[in-house]
Amino acid sequence: xxxxxxxxxxxxxxxxxxxxxxxxxxxxxxxxxxxxxxxxxxxxxxxxxxxxxxxxxxxxxxxxxxxxxxxxxxxxxxxxxxxxxxxxxxxxxxxxxxxxxxxxxxxxxxxxxxxxxxxxxxxxxxxxxxxxxxxxxxxxxxxxxxxxxxxxxxxxxxxxxxxxxxxxxxxxxxxxxxxxxxxxxxxxxxxxxxxxxxxxxxxxxxxxxxxxxxxxxxxxxxxxxxxxxxxxxxxxxxxxxxxxxxxxxxxxxxxxxxxxxxxxxxxxxxxxxxxxxxxxxxxxxxxxxxxxxxxxxxxxxxxxxxxxxxxxxxxxxxxxxxxxxxxxxxxxxxxxxxxxxxxxxxxxxxxxxxxxxxxxxxxxxxxxxxxxxxxxxxxxxxxxxxxxxxxxxxxxxxxxxxxxxxxxxx
Numbered sequence: 022x023x024x025x026x027x028x029x030x031x032x033x034x035x036x037x038x039x040x041x042x043x044x045x046x047x048x049x050x051x052x053x054x055x056x057x058x059x060x061x062x063x064x065x066x067x068x069x070x071x072x073x074x075x076x077x078x079x080x081x082x083x084x085x086x087x088x089x090x091x092x093x094x095x096x097x098x099x100x101x102x103x104x105x106x107x108x109x110x111x112x113x114x115x116x117x118x119x120x121x122x123x124x125x126x127x128x129x130x131x132x133x134x135x136x137x138x139x140x141x142x143x144x145x146x147x148x149x150x151x152x153x154x155x156x157x158x159x160x161x162x163x164x165x166x167x168x169x170x171x172x173x174x175x176x177x178x179x180x181x182x183x184x185x186x187x188x189x190x191x192x193x194x195x196x197x198x199x200x201x202x203x204x205x206x207x208x209x210x211x212x213x214x215x216x217x218x219x220x221x222x223x224x225x226x227x228x229x230x231x232x233x234x235x236x237x238x239x240x241x242x243x244x245x246x247x248x249x250x251x252x253x254x255x256x257x258x259x260x261x262x263x264x265x266x267x268x269x270x271x272x273x274x275x276x277x278x279x280x281x282x283x284x285x286x287x288x289x290x291x292x293x294x295x296x297x298x299x300x301x302x303x304x305x306x307x308x309x310x311x312x313x314x315x316x317x318x319x320x321x322x323x324x325x326x327x328x329x330x331x332x333x334x335x336x337x338x339x340x341x342x343x344x345x346x347x348x349x350x351x352x353x354x355x356x357x358x359x360x361x362x363x364x365x366x367x368x369x370x371x372x373x374x375x376x377x378x379x380x381x382x383x384x385x386x387x388x389x390x391x392x393x394x395x396x397x398x399x400x401x402x403x404x405x406x407x408x409x410x411x412x413x414x415x416x417x418x419x420x421x422x423x424x425x426x427x428x429x430x431x
Contacts, residue, residue, distance in 0.1 A: 029204050044108075055101055062095045098145065122423065128418055137217070177191050215234065246359070268328065
């Protein structure tokens with residue numbers, strides 16, 4: 022079927038029908054299907070690699086071949102198959118005064134739409150997580166990796182078809198136009214939730230324009246605050262790791278705040294360690310005075326998510342100032358304090374408004390695998406439904422199940 026904008030309604034109808042079947046499958050059937058799909062990725066990697074070569078030839082934004090990632094995607098699917106099944110789990114159960122047994126049970130969300138940018142591994146990762154949690158998925162990726170996405174989704178759909186399961190549990194929109202994305206944002210009759218994956222521009226466009234309920238993910242203007250009671254080596258190691266280890270991702274640190282009591286002693290050392298790793302530093306006047314050659318930060322820098330080897334630096338007079346600055350400029354993703362003072366650490370934990378708040382650890386740990394969830398669909402930065410790394414449990418909703426023995430309300 023031609024998955025174009027004119028067929029979005031049809032895609033939605035097919036997804037709803039597939040989700041009905043998927044919700045009835047046992048955990049064993051879903052796990053076996055995931056293993057089958059993982060094997061198909063490896064067995065048909067020539068198709069995927071050929072498609073990826075075409076994408077690489079057509080787009081300057083794709084810098085790496087997919088060669089070393091197909092097995093990683095397959096292994097990710099196998100790992101998802103090994104995770105505990107969320108569907109049917111009863112979170113709690115109690116008896117009310119009328120003698121009714123009332124339970125809260127996990128159920129699939131239904132049909133999940135995902136709008137994402139260039140990374141084609143999202144096609145496999147999201148398909149695995151949605152399938153395991155009993156949800157059908159409609160994926161809409163960017164034009165930069167469309168051939169790879171078509172190949173990956175085609176292999177997964179064929180694998181489902183081979184074991185007599187509805188291939189429409191996984192669907193990809195082939196039309197990558199903005200008009201199609203906008204139409205998908207309004208597919209309220211068929212999509213139960215929409216999840217954007219990508220840069221801040223994409224995420225905000227979806228949040229501001231979608232009529233389908235949205236789970237906001239991803240954008241990360243993350244901060245490291247070096248408190249006056251921080252230990253220098255720890256502060257240096259954590260800051261460098263949070264910025265340098267993988268600067269293009271949403272949980273890398275973009276800003277460094279440092280208490281004025283230790284700035285003169287600590288900042289030159291931390292700055293040199295960052296600069297030795299190729300990080301460009303942009304600072305306020307006090308930071309510039311302590312680190313010769315540092316570029317002046319602009320007002321825009323404090324809100325910027327660089328996704329690059331760039332970091333803005335600010336000297337603050339107190340923890341209160343650090344907290345106020347972070348809450349005014351962050352994206353509610355991940356924030357960290359480096360301190361040996363218990364009370365300061367607890368104060369930071371309680372007052373910072375973010376999905377993940379750390380004491381003496383790198384923000385790079387905000388990740389589904391690192392949190393023990395096995396995988397994630399993204400990092401939710403909002404407060405409704407889910408917050409933080411979204412694993413299988415966060416791709417479910419609940420319903421109440423009630424057992425009675427003849428009760429009527431008086």
